[in-house]
Amino acid sequence: MDNFGIIILEAIMTSSSKANLICILGPTASGKTAFAASLAHFLGGEILSADSRQVYRGMDIGTGKDYADYRVGDRTVPYHLIDIVDAGSEYNVFEYQKDFYKAFSEIQGRGAIPILCGGTGLYIEAVLKGYTLLQVPVNDELRMELETKSIDSLVQRLKTFRNPHNTTDTLIRKRLVRAIEIEEFLQVNPSAVGAIPEIHPVIFGMHIDRDSRRARITLRLKQRLENGMIDEAKRLLSSGISPEMLEFYGLEYKYLSRFVTGKISYHEMFNSLNVAIHQFAKRQMTWFRKMEREGTRIHWIDANHSLEEKLSCVTGILDPGSR
Numbered sequence: 001m002d003n004f005g006i007i008i009l010e011a012i013m014t015s016s017s018k019a020n021l022i023c024i025l026g027p028t029a030s031g032k033t034a035f036a037a038s039l040a041h042f043l044g045g046e047i048l049s050a051d052s053r054q055v056y057r058g059m060d061i062g063t064g065k066d067y068a069d070y071r072v073g074d075r076t077v078p079y080h081l082i083d084i085v086d087a088g089s090e091y092n093v094f095e096y097q098k099d100f101y102k103a104f105s106e107i108q109g110r111g112a113i114p115i116l117c118g119g120t121g122l123y124i125e126a127v128l129k130g131y132t133l134l135q136v137p138v139n140d141e142l143r144m145e146l147e148t149k150s151i152d153s154l155v156q157r158l159k160t161f162r163n164p165h166n167t168t169d170t171l172i173r174k175r176l177v178r179a180i181e182i183e184e185f186l187q188v189n190p191s192a193v194g195a196i197p198e199i200h201p202v203i204f205g206m207h208i209d210r211d212s213r214r215a216r217i218t219l220r221l222k223q224r225l226e227n228g229m230i231d232e233a234k235r236l237l238s239s240g241i242s243p244e245m246l247e248f249y250g251l252e253y254k255y256l257s258r259f260v261t262g263k264i265s266y267h268e269m270f271n272s273l274n275v276a277i278h279q280f281a282k283r284q285m286t287w288f289r290k291m292e293r294e295g296t297r298i299h300w301i302d303a304n305h306s307l308e309e310k311l312s313c314v315t316g317i318l319d320p321g322s323r
Contacts, residue, residue, distance in 0.1 A: 019202040019318075020108070023116040025050070025124055025288060026206030027281040029216035030303045034069040035206065036117035037079075038307055039314065041072035043113045047079040048103055050118025050127075053249055055096070058087045058236060061229040062252035064220075080107075088241045090175070094136070097126045101197055116201070121287030128203075128296070130196045136185045146177050154180065161187075172248055203296065204314060205288060208303035217277050224252075225270070233260050251276055 022045070024036040033047075040047055047070065049055075053063040070077045080103040085091050100116075104127075107114045118124060125131070146154060154176045161183035208216070233256035236246055246257040252273060259269035292298055299317045301310050 019200050021104070021114050021116055021199055021201040023124065023128065023201045023203040024206065025117070025121075025203065025298070026119060026303065027208065027213060027284040027288075028064070028119055028277065029213055029220055029281065030206035030208045032117055032119070032206045032303075033066060035301075035307070035310055036115050037070045037072055037077045039311070040077045040113070040115050041075060042311065043115075045077075045113035045115045046107045046110075047077055048100060048107070048114055048116045049079060049081040050100075050116055050120050050123045051082075052091070052096070052120040052123055054082045055084050055091050056087045056089075056249075057083045057085065058239070059232070059249065059253070061224050061227060061232045062249075062256065064224075078112075087236055087239070088245060093122055093126050093131070096123050097131060100127045104199075105197065119284050121284065121291065125291065125296075128199060128201055130199065136182045139181050139184065142181055142184055143177060146180065151176065158183065202318065203298045204317070205298040205300045206303040207300040212304060213281055214278055217281060218274055221270070221274055221277065230256060230260065233257060237261075251280060 022039065024032050024039070026032040036047055039045065051063065053059060054065050056063070059065075065082060070079050081096070081099055084099065100123075104114050116124065116127070146157075149157070151173060154173070158176065158180050161180075229252065233246065233253060236253075237243065237257070237260060243257045243261050247254045255264070255269045255273040255276070258264045259266060264272070288298060299313075301313045305313070
């Protein structure tokens with residue numbers, strides 16, 4: 001730990017918030033992972049990923065697992081919640097919350113600083129706000145009842161409980177049935193909650209102007225295609241994952257699947273995917289702004305600043321007297 005690490009750690013320990021978690025969030029291509037890893041390196045901390053697709057093994061290039069970002073100097077910063085389930089399986093926010101709390105407690109037990117880093121707003125809010133943690137059992141009787149229902153009727157049934165926050169709930173029949181199953185369970189078991197540790201976060205957001213973000217996204221997409229992203233999609237399909245399931249994972253895999261199976265041309269794939277990633281980054285920022293409107297304090301840092309400037313910002317926010 002160098003001088004920056006000592007200063008930041010002291011600021012955390014003496015801050016009025018008594019933070020026990022640092023959160024680094026931001027849109028795709030904002031450099032949040034590299035910064036979080038550098039911060040963890042200086043603090044002797046460990047990274048907790050908040051990315052809904054990086055949990056899957058074998059889905060590396062398409063989900064943006066930039067493993068090199070975790071290498072700082074001669075040390076690989078420990079990271080968690082990446083490569084924890086097989087590609088082709090489904091993973092949800094409830095499972096993420098359970099896995100996060102387990103890893104969070106283990107990191108604390110080692111006396112290290114947990115640093116949450118990612119861009120999946122739902123996952124971030126689930127742990128920061130302590131969403132209800134549930135293990136909902138399969139309801140075979142309900143599934144048999146729903147088997148004959150149309151997608152539209154299933155959507156309407158789900159809406160009697162809530163408006164789906166995840167659009168894939170209404171696009172994939174299996175997810176739609178599971179969403180109804182969870183809501184039915186909650187009706188009968190409203191207090192079925194698990195133990196939730198106290199989280200006192202200090203949250204930093206990587207702010208990047210629109211033009212810089214768009215340029216980074218397009219450049220990164222070109223680099224990933226050159227580095228084997230198409231071959232990765234082909235390998236996933238050859239491993240037994242259906243094109244429909246690969247599309248379910250969205251963004252890169254949606255358009256790569258369509259290209260590999262001959263439904264669209266390379267030009268169509270690249271242009272459509274490029275636009276989709278830009279739109280995704282915009283939705284991420286919309287989610288973070290919503291968090292702010294609902295009372296979450298996010299300290300924004302210019303993504304174009306140097307590492308030293310970013311670390312100075314963190315120190316100054318945690319300990320204003322150090323400026």
